[in-house]
Amino acid sequence: MSSSSPSGRVPRTVDGMGNDDEMTDEEKRRDQLTSAPDATEEDAKPRIVVSERDGVKRIDIAEDAPVRPGDPTSEPGL
Numbered sequence: 001m002s003s004s005s006p007s008g009r010v011p012r013t014v015d016g017m018g019n020d021d022e023m024t025d026e027e028k029r030r031d032q033l034t035s036a037p038d039a040t041e042e043d044a045k046p047r048i049v050v051s052e053r054d055g056v057k058r059i060d061i062a063e064d065a066p067v068r069p070g071d072p073t074s075e076p077g078l
Helices: 025-035
Strands: 048-053 056-061
Touching: none
Parallel strands: none
Antiparallel strands: 048 056
């Protein structure tokens, strides 16, 4: 018995149970973020930008991310 994921991909099975080992990390992320009843492709859009220079990895919040970290006790824009 196989069931398809929201992406339309049918996970491969080894013992009759779903096995996500054949999915890439990005596919697993997208599948998880779009599986909610009202989820859209926008929900799976990356929210971070990873860059590496001179052996140093930098992780930044994407400029168009809908939610950004900040001080939860202050008003936005202050």
